Amino acid sequence: MRQIAILSGKGGTGKTTVAAALAHLASQEASIVLADADVDAANLELVLSPQILEESEFTGGGVAVIDPELCIACDACAEVCRFEAIVPGDETYAVDEIGCEGCAACIYVCPVEAIEMQERMDGRWFRSQARYGPLFHAHLFAARENSGKLVTLVKSRARLAAMEENADYLLVDGPPGIGCPVIAAISGADLTLLVTEPTVAGAHDLERIVGMARHFGIQAVVCINKYDLNLAKTEEIASWCAERDVPVVGRIPFDQAVTRAMVQGKPITEHSDGPVPEELQRIWARLKAVFGENDRRAFYDVELEGGESDASF
Amino acid sequence: MIITVASGKGGTGKTTVAVNLALTIAADQSVNSADPLLLDCDVEAPNVHLFLNPVIERGEEVGILIPEVDYDKCTFCGRCAEVCVYHVLAVVNQKVLIFSELCHGCGSCSLNCPEEAIHEVLHVTGVIEEGHARGIRFAHGILNIGEAMAVPVIRELKKRIGEADLQPHSSVILDASPGTSCPVVETMRGADFVLMVTEPTPFGLHDLKLAVEVARGELGLLVGVVINRDGIGDEGVEEYCAAEGIPILMRIPFDRRIAEVYSEGGLVIEALPEYREQFRRLYQKIREEVKK
16 A cells, blocks of 8 residues: 655645545546545545545543632632633633643642643544545644644544555645644655645745655655746756756646636546646656656656656656 | 734635735835734745845744753652653653653643753744844744644744834734644734635635634634635635625735736735735725724
8 A cells, every 4th residue: 555645835736636636546547545634624525525424523632621619810820821821810710722732731730729621522533435435534623733633543544444445545635834734644655745836935835845755754756736827937846856856747737627627526637638637647657657666667658658858857 | 903814725825915915004104004013924834035035134043842851850750741741751761751742842741840850941943033124024933844833933923023012003914824723823813803815716715614713713803805816716705705794805816917926926016016006905994894
């Protein structure tokens, strides 16, 4: 089983569009399992029409609760709280649940034992049957902590299912950024596909996510989405990648058909033919070639079929 | 007035709106709010500086306080490991193991150590840089690569608001990261207004709803919407805003010229001056919403 994490650094570069299309293409020739690791803005379900088979609660951590009957408003809790989560009052203090990180430091300093930790449900996770295979996804509740923990949970369930079903691929659609949920999304991946765009921001954030992938020792390949919006920037990104031995596995043109497919709730490859689905097919072929026991020749063959030479390889 | 620019979905134009709004406020004497403060709180992928090119005058390493054990005093009683809810500490074979990447810097271990054998040291997780550009006071946080927690860097960055010696009419603009989890919540906390930049697509709408749930539902903040790339998708965002009573304060049409200016790191109101008036109106509308 090969695990591929689709990430980007910058948000809105097309991770989910690419993930949904690759899921479609991969499922035509292999068995796959999908995980949506963007638990605070899960979008894969909007284009894969999943049927929920199983739903479970996620309990990330506790929050402090002050008993107003016991509280003597002594301020001891507020003095130790480093998250500004204690709301002082004349008669009794209270906890701002949104600020509370559940560290429990306050309960140890309260002289009247008025504070206790309470577990709370922070989200739900789902096992679904989606259009191209099992999908594991989750919804973190509004303003809750522990998104990294929920990502890890969703991914471990997806991984178990992939191993049980002897699936060929586990595709993980990740969140933007480089912080905790992204680290959770990339861990254990055999390869990460980084989706970028030819803008100064796209290039800047690509450098950070490539750095992150290297930090955790995960092989990275890049695809440049909407590459024709700025050809010079696309070349800059491609040569930056070439200098660092990061293969560019695709250049997807800008096409409003991508938005039309999203409005219809379908992956672009299923929605229509055209330059975007064609390039996504080449990307899928190149990803397989990268996996192909490091058979570089296979990559070159695909490259030739695609009719373009890529300086980065 | 503190305005947080958020979105839910990434890539909808938060930074474009935040930067051009700040520039409009800075340039426009008629709105009587000189020297706006612009904080780039997307510390995982900060981009504002690419458009503003600020002169950086000050840098500061920030992070969280992590425990360090004084072995002359430690009796290996295990109290620190017991109180740490994040499982940062483990006492094994006359040694205290510290997994600092899990630490939230709460201080509970040193607080509870009966021997006072734990002191805290700064574990640097990022840097804050401050400077000026085009009449804007600017600061951003940069999370170090490989670090997990963005919130402590954002928290340090937001201290600049308190230090800024704000005039009654001056504005603070915070550019949030995408998503709706802790870094976004931290960036919204304490704001007078949350400006949601979205695009009229199913993904944009889905994530806008989640962001509104956080800002208005959980934090009780005023919200308004900017629809970017107006016309590319469907009517879902318009219908949702009408049903929820959320004001749409600006519509930026899908304009390939904006995409090109953005891709080069250019400023929309300078390259395409016809948008200057629109950003001015956006600012007026936000002020009116806050006054209501």
